[in-house]
Amino acid sequence: MRPPKPKARPDKVSIWRYLRLFRQDLLSAQPQRLYRAWMAEFRTPFFRSYLINQPDLIRNVLKERPDDFPKSNRISEGLRPLLGRSVFLTNGETWKRQRRIIDPAFEGGRLKDSFPAMVDAAQACVDRLAKCNGQVVECEEITSHVAADVIFRTLFSVPIEHEVAAQVFDKFRAYQREQPLLNLAAFIPLPRWVPRFHSRQTRRTARQIRDLIGRLTTERASAIVAGTAPDDLATKIMTTPDPETNECFDTQEMIDQVAIFFLAGHETSASALAWTLYLMALYPEWQEKVAAEAQMLSNPEFSAMSQLRFSRDVFREALRLYPPVPMMVREAACPERFRDRQVVKGSQIVISQWHLHRHERLWDSPDDFDPTRWSTENGRTCQREAYIPFSAGPRVCTGAGFAMVEGPLILSLLLRHYRFETIEGKTPIPVAHLTVRSKDGIWLRLVER
DSSP, rough: OOHHHHHHSSSSOOOOHHHHHHHHHHHHBGGGGGTTTTTEEESSSSSSEEEEEEHHHHIIIIIIIISSSOOOOHHHHHHHHTTOOOOTOOOHHHHHHHHHHGGGGSTTTHHHHHHHHHHHHHHHHHHGGGTTTTEEEEEHHHHHEEEEHHHHHHHSOOOOSSSSHHHHHHHHHHHHHHSSSSGGGTTTTTOOTTTOOOOOHHHHHHHHHHHHHHHHHHHHHHHHHHOOOOOSSHHHHTTTTTTTTOOOHHHHHHHHHHHHHHHHIIHHHHHHHHHHHHHHHHOOHHHHHHHHGGGGGGOOGGGGGGOOOOHHHHHHHHHHSOOOOOOEEEEOSSSSEEEEEEEOOOOOOEEEEHTTTTOOTTSSSSSSSOOGGGGHHHHHHHHHHHBBBOGGGGGSOOOOOHHHHHHHHHHHHHHHHHHEEEEEEOOEEEEEEESSSETOOEEEEEOOO
């Protein structure tokens, strides 16, 4: 039995048929041949787009010449109401300044310092599920809740039950349902003065989320001045000056950054964890291996994380099959030549983790769930050359190390206490919203061990 994936569309369809499919679901709009192609060209009336799966081309774009391939504004348009000018959307010197301030918060011992908050959030999730013994549960709802709890505990030292945190979580769930990964501005070039294609509800929800984050940020700024602020990620980021200008983020900039921390740290983790739980239910032999290994977490310590080999390999394999962010889009800042094909300036360069991670000419048995692949020669090679769930190069996700502790930890604690079982007729179908989610949720039966 193989993990589910969307049914690919026919290789040839009209541009208008493609746009309709694209709006319904980014993943199933793509043709099957992309799982074998090294490169593919897409033409629209307004621009050309090139999807690249060839490892040396991806390395060139992400690692070797990132300044020549900045993030595309076509993706930014759909997210700007919520994220403003956050580090996820900016380019050039603005982005470099933001990373100089943010990166120190995730270096060295900071991850270890955040570990107790992760444990508290995971244990709170275990406790909440006690009332669901024997019931069918929707896993994306569960993992969204615990991932949001982790973010608020590590960023602002407050649990998800905190009044403002709870409101942000509720509003963000609404935003996630309203906002596709790409909006119409991704396909049609528009002057800056033309209104963007955001619904009134999307704009309202984004504004409400940013107002709530602003309350938390303003309160923390006051606590910093008073000397009463906790030593968490928010305090670290707000008090870290840019080493080149000696300036810190102002309130508006901090709101932008908190918005992307919540999106990247909550939405992506929730997606990855939900799919991992489904894979555990689908492959109960692996679920039992992780559950047995998790017995060492009776009193979780950061040092124990290095011993969770099964949990780590399972989570890594889930990220391969269901990368939370399915595609990245860069823009050619100058003329290029890829695979003897001329790429004009302004062309869109698409790197699809979804297709790269399942590429038939790179991976052994690419559609199979096989956590043992990471100890094989093919798995080790592909991990270096064809595995980028957190991107790569200078723009690699700042929280990648954070996620690779959080995911295996929560997975282990959940499976230590509960068994998850599939429900007949409830096979989840992956679709791309802000992240890779299931079309109708991920429904499993939860049984206390």
